[in-house]
Amino acid sequence: MEFSGAAMHQVKETVLRKNVQEQQEPSRYKVLLLNDDYTTMDFVIMVLMVIFHKSLKEARQIMLHVHRNGKGLCGIYAFEVAETKAAQVSVMAEQHKFPLKCALEEE
Numbered sequence: 043m044e045f046s047g048a049a050m051h052q053v054k055e056t057v058l059r060k061n062v063q064e065q066q067e068p069s070r071y072k073v074l075l076l077n078d079d080y081t082t083m084d085f086v087i088m089v090l091m092v093i094f095h096k097s098l099k100e101a102r103q104i105m106l107h108v109h110r111n112g113k114g115l116c117g118i119y120a121f122e123v124a125e126t127k128a129a130q131v132s133v134m135a136e137q138h139k140f141p142l143k144c145a146l147e148e149e
């Protein structure tokens with residue numbers, strides 16, 4: 043099979059344009075909640091409801107997942123939102139003297 047120079051050029055242009063578009067999409071970040079031995083289950087559920095807008099049922103499920111597996115997904119957000127939510131978790135945890143922590147992971 044042979045392609046004309048013009049056809050090859052067109053394909054290259056299309057691939058290049060798609061790459062540029064992908065690079066310009068803002069990266070999104072996973073906010074992961076980390077397990078520890080001291081934070082109470084009720085406090086974690088409260089954090090998930092207040093900061094991540096989870097229902098009581100979802101919050102319980104996520105908390106138990108983190109408790110059993112070491113970490114769990116709270117949500118995926120633009121970097122600034124993810125960073126703010128992780129900071130809010132730290133502030134609430136410090137106020138209540140719990141070591142609860144989040145981690146951010148690029149999607």
Ligand code: TYC
Pocket residue numbers: 075076077078079080081082083086105106108109142
């Ligand atoms: N492991 C904690 C306990 O047994 C509960 C817990 C769950 C703590 C999730 C942190 O992100 C967490 N009290």
